[in-house]
Amino acid sequence: MNDQAQSTQYEDRPWLDPKAEPFIEIKGVTKQFGSFTAVKDVDLKIFKGELFALLGGSGCGKTTLLRMLAGFEVPTFGRLIIDGVDMTEVPPYERPVNMMFQSYALFPHMSVEKNIAYGLKHEGINKQEVGDRVAEVIDLVQLGQFAKRKPHQLSGGQRQRVALARALVKRPKVLLLDEPLGALDKKLREQTQFELMNIQDQVGITFVVVTHDQEEAMTLSTRIAVMNRGEIVQIGTPTDIYEYPETRFTADFIGSINMFEGRVVEDKADHVIVKSEEAGCSFYIDHGVSIREDSTVWVAVRPEKIMVDKQAPADGSHNVVSGVVQDVGYFGNHSLYRIELKSGRIVHVSKPNERRSSRRERGVEWDDEVFLSWEASSAVVLTE
Amino acid sequence: MRRRSTFTFSMLCFGFAFLYIPIFSLIFYSFNKSRLATVWGGFSTKWYGELFQNELIIDAALLSLRIAAVTATMAVILGTMAGLALARLGRYRGRTLFAGMVMAPLVMPEVITGLSLLLLFVSLEEMIGWPAGRGATTITIAHITFSMAYVAVIIQSRLSSMDDSLEEAAMDLGSRPFRVLWDVTLPIISPAMVSGWLLSFTLSLDDLVIASFVSGPGSSTLPMVIFSKVRLGVTPDINALATIIILVVSTGVLLAGILMHRQEQRRLRDEQMAYSD
Structure with missing residues (x-):
C-alpha cells in the first residue's frame, strides 16, 4: 500500500495513523493549586480537524486542562504544544487559540456586532476586512437581524451563538468550548448540537469541548477523553468508550450499566x-x-x-x-x-x-x- | 383588601413626623420676616435675597464645591486603583493587612483622622516646606484620604460580583492586560465609579470636623461658615440656605429615582423582546 492510499484511509481517523503528526500535544502536564492536584500527568494527542471532548464529573480537572490550553493557567509540570510551537508559557493574548466560555462572557456594554468585531480590533486589519469577516460569521451563526442588539436583549440560544461567532471570527487554530450547551434547555440543546457539528465541518477548525454531559460528548465528538480525579481514564471514539470501557469508572460513568x-x-x-x-x-x-x-x-x-x-x-x-x-x-x-x-x-x-x-x-x-x-x-x- | 390597622397607620405617621417635622419647620422659618428665628413675624423672602448678597457664604459655598469636585475626581482615580488591586491581584503576602488598612478610614473617628492629618501637614511643612500653610489644598488632600476608602470599597464589591471570564474573554481575543482594563473592566464598573464620585462629593461637601482641623485662615468651607454663624445664634438666612440645599438634594434624589425606574422598565422591555423572537 502506498502512502497516498494510507493517508486517505485514515482521513477521518487520524489517530489510527501511526505517521500522523498531532496538532495539539499535551506532554506530561500536571497542575497543582497549593497542595491540591487538579490535573495529574496528562498525556494527550489531538489531531487537526478533530472535535475532541474532555468528559468527566465536576472537579475532574477537565476545565483546568482547557484553561491551560487557553493560557489562563500555566502547568506546574509538562509542556503544551500547539501546531508544532511550544505554548506552555505563552500568554493567552498571543495564542492562536480562542475560547467560548461557559457563561458566554459577552461584553454587556457592546452590541452583538461590536462583541464579534472586538477580537479583530487590535489585529491591524483594515476596517473593510473587519466588516466583511464579522458579516461572514454573523451569517454563519444566523444572527443577521440581531447584529445591533446588546447581549441582554438576546435569548440564551442567541447569546450562545454570539459567543461562538466571537471566537470563530479570529480564525483560531483551535477553538476551546467550555460546556457549550450547558446553559440551554433540552430541546434547544439537541438542535444546537447539530448546528455546532455543521459549523465545525464548515470552518474545519479543531474543537476541544469540555462537558460533563456524556450524551453531548457522544453525539458531538470524534473522540472522547474520560477524566477522573485529574487523570485521563480512557481515550477513544464514542463507540469504543461505550462498548469497550476499560475500567469500572468509564463503564459506570458513560450510560447505565x-x-x-x-x-x-x-x-x-x-x-x-x-x-x-x-x-x-x-x-x-x-x-x-x-x-x-x-x-x-x-x-x-x-x-x-x-x-x-x-x-x-x-x-x-x-x-x-x-x-x-x-x-x-x-x-x-x-x-x-x-x-x-x-x-x-x-x-x-x-x-x-x-x-x-x-x-x-x-x-x-x-x-x-x-x-x-x-x-x-x-x-x-x-x-x- | 385587608383593612389597614389603625395602630400601624398611626405608627407610620409618627415615624414620618419624627423625620420630617424639623425639616419642614426649618423651611417654614426661612420665610419668616422676623430677625428672630423662632418668632413668626409674617411671610417674606428677603432672607433669600440677603443670602445672595452675603459674600462670605457665597465664597464658602464655591470653595466647598471646588474642593468637593477635586476630591471626588481624585478619590475615584485612587480608589478605583486600590479596589482593582484588592479584587484582582489574587492572594499575595499581606493582602488582608492591605485590605484592612484601606478600610481603616471608614471606621476611624473623624477627630482622629483630622488631628493626625494636621500633625502630618505641620511636620511636612517644617521638613520640606510643602504644603505651605493650611488652606484649600490641605482640606482637599484630607478629603481625598478618607473618600478614596469609600470608593475602594464600592469598586471592590462591584468587581467581586463581576464575571471574571469577561476579562479572560477579552484577553483570549488578543487584548493585553492594560487594554482589557480600558475596554472591558472600566466600562463595566463605570456605574460604580459614578456612584463613588457622587458619594465622595457629598462626603466632602458635608465634612465639618476634618476640614476644621486642616483648614487655615481665609479658607472656610460652607459647613464651617454655617457652624460658626449658628454659634452666634440661628439667623433666618441660614434657614434660607438650608432650604436651598434641601431643595437641591431632593431634586437630585427624585431625578435619580425617575432615571432608575425608566432604566428598569427598559430592561424589562428588552428582556421581553429577547424572548418573543
Whole structure:
C-alpha cells in the first residue's frame, strides 16, 4: 500500500495513523493549586480537524486542562504544544487559540456586532476586512437581524451563538468550548448540537469541548477523553468508550450499566467463563482476557443488550438468569424494566417498543417471572 | 383588601413626623420676616435675597464645591486603583493587612483622622516646606484620604460580583492586560465609579470636623461658615440656605429615582423582546 492510499484511509481517523503528526500535544502536564492536584500527568494527542471532548464529573480537572490550553493557567509540570510551537508559557493574548466560555462572557456594554468585531480590533486589519469577516460569521451563526442588539436583549440560544461567532471570527487554530450547551434547555440543546457539528465541518477548525454531559460528548465528538480525579481514564471514539470501557469508572460513568463481581473459572484464548455469586449465574464471554484463574473481575452488561423472555432460552448453561419484574417504566419509544434476581440484585433492562402495544397480547408486566439472557459478545470483563 | 390597622397607620405617621417635622419647620422659618428665628413675624423672602448678597457664604459655598469636585475626581482615580488591586491581584503576602488598612478610614473617628492629618501637614511643612500653610489644598488632600476608602470599597464589591471570564474573554481575543482594563473592566464598573464620585462629593461637601482641623485662615468651607454663624445664634438666612440645599438634594434624589425606574422598565422591555423572537 502506498502512502497516498494510507493517508486517505485514515482521513477521518487520524489517530489510527501511526505517521500522523498531532496538532495539539499535551506532554506530561500536571497542575497543582497549593497542595491540591487538579490535573495529574496528562498525556494527550489531538489531531487537526478533530472535535475532541474532555468528559468527566465536576472537579475532574477537565476545565483546568482547557484553561491551560487557553493560557489562563500555566502547568506546574509538562509542556503544551500547539501546531508544532511550544505554548506552555505563552500568554493567552498571543495564542492562536480562542475560547467560548461557559457563561458566554459577552461584553454587556457592546452590541452583538461590536462583541464579534472586538477580537479583530487590535489585529491591524483594515476596517473593510473587519466588516466583511464579522458579516461572514454573523451569517454563519444566523444572527443577521440581531447584529445591533446588546447581549441582554438576546435569548440564551442567541447569546450562545454570539459567543461562538466571537471566537470563530479570529480564525483560531483551535477553538476551546467550555460546556457549550450547558446553559440551554433540552430541546434547544439537541438542535444546537447539530448546528455546532455543521459549523465545525464548515470552518474545519479543531474543537476541544469540555462537558460533563456524556450524551453531548457522544453525539458531538470524534473522540472522547474520560477524566477522573485529574487523570485521563480512557481515550477513544464514542463507540469504543461505550462498548469497550476499560475500567469500572468509564463503564459506570458513560450510560447505565449492570455490573457484577465474579471469579474467573476458565480463561482460554477464545473465551473466558466468569462465575458470579452476585448475579447467580455464569458468564461466557467470547474473548480471552489473559488473567490468572480464580482472580476477581467485574462483568458489565448494558441494559439494552439484555433480552427478556417469559420462556427459558433453549441453551441455558451460561448467560441466563431468572428474576422477577419489580418495576416497568414506559418511556414511549422504549421501556425500562427493573428486575430483581434471586440474589436480591436489581438488574436494569431496556427494550425498544418496536411494535405498538396491543390490548389483547400481554407483554412483560409487574411480578412476572422472566428469564434474562445476553449474547456471548455483549458482556465486558473489567479487571480494574 | 385587608383593612389597614389603625395602630400601624398611626405608627407610620409618627415615624414620618419624627423625620420630617424639623425639616419642614426649618423651611417654614426661612420665610419668616422676623430677625428672630423662632418668632413668626409674617411671610417674606428677603432672607433669600440677603443670602445672595452675603459674600462670605457665597465664597464658602464655591470653595466647598471646588474642593468637593477635586476630591471626588481624585478619590475615584485612587480608589478605583486600590479596589482593582484588592479584587484582582489574587492572594499575595499581606493582602488582608492591605485590605484592612484601606478600610481603616471608614471606621476611624473623624477627630482622629483630622488631628493626625494636621500633625502630618505641620511636620511636612517644617521638613520640606510643602504644603505651605493650611488652606484649600490641605482640606482637599484630607478629603481625598478618607473618600478614596469609600470608593475602594464600592469598586471592590462591584468587581467581586463581576464575571471574571469577561476579562479572560477579552484577553483570549488578543487584548493585553492594560487594554482589557480600558475596554472591558472600566466600562463595566463605570456605574460604580459614578456612584463613588457622587458619594465622595457629598462626603466632602458635608465634612465639618476634618476640614476644621486642616483648614487655615481665609479658607472656610460652607459647613464651617454655617457652624460658626449658628454659634452666634440661628439667623433666618441660614434657614434660607438650608432650604436651598434641601431643595437641591431632593431634586437630585427624585431625578435619580425617575432615571432608575425608566432604566428598569427598559430592561424589562428588552428582556421581553429577547424572548418573543
